[in-house]
Amino acid sequence: MEFENTINGQDDEIDLLKYLTLFWNWAWLILLAALVTGIIGFLVSSRMTPIYQASTTVLVNEAAANKTTDYNSVLMSQKLTNTYSELLVTDNILTTVGTQLGLSYPLEDLKKMISVATIRDTQLMTLKVETEDPNESAAIANAIVAVFADYIQDIQSQRFAQSKNALEQQMREAEANIGSYETRAAAAATLAEKDTLEAKVRQYQEIYMGLQQSYEQIRLSEAQSVSSIVQVEPARPEETPVKPRVLMNTAIAAMIGFLLAAGVIFVREALDDTIKTPEDITNIFKLPVLGVINHFKTEDEEALITVSEPRSPSAEAYRALRTNVSYASVDTPLRAVLVTSTEPQEGKTTTISNLAVVLAQNGQNVILTDCDLRKPRIHTRWKLTNQYGLSTLFSQPNDLVTNLLRPSGVENLRILTSGMIPPNPSELIGSQRMRRIIADMQQTADIVLLDTPPALAVTDAGVILVVRPGKTRRSGLRQTIMQFQQVNAHILGVVLNNVDLQGKPYAYRYQYYSNYSAYQSYYGKSEKAKAK
Numbered sequence: 354m355e356f357e358n359t360i361n362g363q364d365d366e367i368d369l370l371k372y373l374t375l376f377w378n379w380a381w382l383i384l385l386a387a388l389v390t391g392i393i394g395f396l397v398s399s400r401m402t403p404i405y406q407a408s409t410t411v412l413v414n415e416a417a418a419n420k421t422t423d424y425n426s427v428l429m430s431q432k433l434t435n436t437y438s439e440l441l442v443t444d445n446i447l448t449t450v451g452t453q454l455g456l457s458y459p460l461e462d463l464k465k466m467i468s469v470a471t472i473r474d475t476q477l478m479t480l481k482v483e484t485e486d487p488n489e490s491a492a493i494a495n496a497i498v499a500v501f502a503d504y505i506q507d508i509q510s511q512r513f514a515q516s517k518n519a520l521e522q523q524m525r526e527a528e529a530n531i532g533s534y535e536t537r538a539a540a541a542a543t544l545a546e547k548d549t550l551e552a553k554v555r556q557y558q559e560i561y562m563g564l565q566q567s568y569e570q571i572r573l574s575e576a577q578s579v580s581s582i583v584q585v586e587p588a589r590p591e592e593t594p595v596k597p598r599v600l601m602n603t604a605i606a607a608m609i610g611f612l613l614a615a616g617v618i619f620v621r622e623a624l625d626d627t628i629k630t631p632e633d634i635t636n637i638f639k640l641p642v643l644g645v646i647n648h649f650k651t652e653d654e655e656a657l658i659t660v661s662e663p664r665s666p667s668a669e670a671y672r673a674l675r676t677n678v679s680y681a682s683v684d685t686p687l688r689a690v691l692v693t694s695t696e697p698q699e700g701k702t703t704t705i706s707n708l709a710v711v712l713a714q715n716g717q718n719v720i721l722t723d724c725d726l727r728k729p730r731i732h733t734r735w736k737l738t739n740q741y742g743l744s745t746l747f748s749q750p751n752d753l754v755t756n757l758l759r760p761s762g763v764e765n766l767r768i769l770t771s772g773m774i775p776p777n778p779s780e781l782i783g784s785q786r787m788r789r790i791i792a793d794m795q796q797t798a799d800i801v802l803l804d805t806p807p808a809l810a811v812t813d814a815g816v817i818l819v820v821r822p823g824k825t826r827r828s829g830l831r832q833t834i835m836q837f838q839q840v841n842a843h844i845l846g847v848v849l850n851n852v853d854l855q856g857k858p859y860a861y862r863y864q865y866y867s868n869y870s871a872y873q874s875y876y877g878k879s880e881k882a883k884a885k
Contacts, residue, residue, distance in 0.1 A: 394606025742772025
């Protein structure tokens with residue numbers, strides 16, 4: 354069936370106006386949640402220990418011998434910078450820094466205080482240190498750079514240390530030989546011996562000069578091939594803490610509260626399975642909305658608004674319902690109308706009682722029957738005794754319906770109460786005897802109104818479903834509709850009862866239905882004249 358295909362498909366469509374209105378109606382709660390979380394965030398942040406940050410910029414000065422203009426050289430420079438950024442926070446460096454400054458932090462805690470980042474496409478690094486003391490932060494940052502510079506220098510100098518040591522040893526030996534031969538030449542006894550010794554001195558002097566030249570070449574090579582780091586900007590104490598950021602934390606906390614409150618409200622709305630608007634009826638269940646009865650109060654809670662306040666908007670809404678019911682079955686005039694609901698407390702008894710009044714006021718001979726044999730309410734609503742009624746016709750089949758009809762105080766309207774509650778109400782309501790009782794009442798009235806649970810399905814009766822927005826669930830209404838469709842019952846439509854639009858996000862959806870003056874102007878003055 355079309356209805357089954359509809360309800361098993363996608364029921365809801367995104368309604369932007371609905372959610373905007375929902376947000377507007379709950380704006381006070383959302384803003385309150387944001388305010389509360391913002392205050393909490395502010396108080397927590399204000400009590401946190403301030404953290405001070407010191408930063409320094411370091412240049413990786415690559416060795417001149419390694420510098421070229423090709424792309425590979427650029428990549429090598431960047432890799433060297435990345436390598437140095439990792440070496441800055443190694444255990445050896447930090448242990449030396451801790452010893453120099455007399456720090457008491459565990460090594461792991463000290464590492465958490467330090468962050469190193471390379472500046473993209475450069476040979477620069479930024480070193481940041483965060484502690485509870487601004488002077489200590491600056492001291493640690495500067496000490497790390499100094500210790501690391503010495504460390505890098507020592508590592509790279511070790512490659513030339515052996516050659517330099519060997520040359521230095523040879524130079525010392527040459528100097529010793531030069532001194533020895535000079536002394537012996539000065540003490541020589543003969544001229545020939547002196548000339549020989551002086552020749553030795555000159556020979557060792559040449560050797561020394563050669564060793565010295567080699568030593569200088571090694572030093573020059575070392576200077577050209579050793580990379581170093583240069584502290585471009587030393588770290589200075591900052592008096593403004595970087596943590597906590599009170600204003601930012603407050604704003605973030607307020608935003609979290611805002612989003613959480615809004616999320617809970619929207620999720621709650623999305624998961625709400627209740628009927629809310631007339632469009633829920635027409636779009637999802639493909640049924641017409643016969644009437645919208647607004648929420649009203651009377652001095653006497655049991656009083657009928659169509660009797661006590663016949664000129665009120667609510668009474669006018671019942672008269673509009675009467676007109677719509679008459680249009681719902683034009684070809685075959687309705688002789689019986691069954692009014693039911695999916696759940697208790699949805700107002701079916703109030704609706705059928707007021708509908709009975711306006712039908713009687715319209716000149717029709719009406720019988721209002723209470724077929725709810727579990728929780729009858731008609732006798733209470735009309736202030737009647739309930740000793741005899743519908744159930745009596747089952748226990749005493751020979752009784753006539755007319756003998757049990759009670760006057761209502763409204764012209765043209767008689768009432769058949771439920772009578773004593775039987776032990777098997779479902780069997781009685783669905784019996785053939787019940788159908789004969791309805792047929793007997795139709796012989797003495799223009800229309801019979803049946804206040805009943807969904808158990809009674811009469812194929813020749815029109816069915817009106819009473820729905821209370823915000824209470825009636827779609828699943829319950831769906832089950833009720835399908836129950837009537839299984840027996841081919843004629844569902845006239847739905848009445849939205851006890852509609853309270855105050856503070857509801859979907860109130861704008863009822864603008865057409867709540868304009869009761871439009872009903873009056875549409876149906877003309879003759880409708881007004883029928884209200885008594």
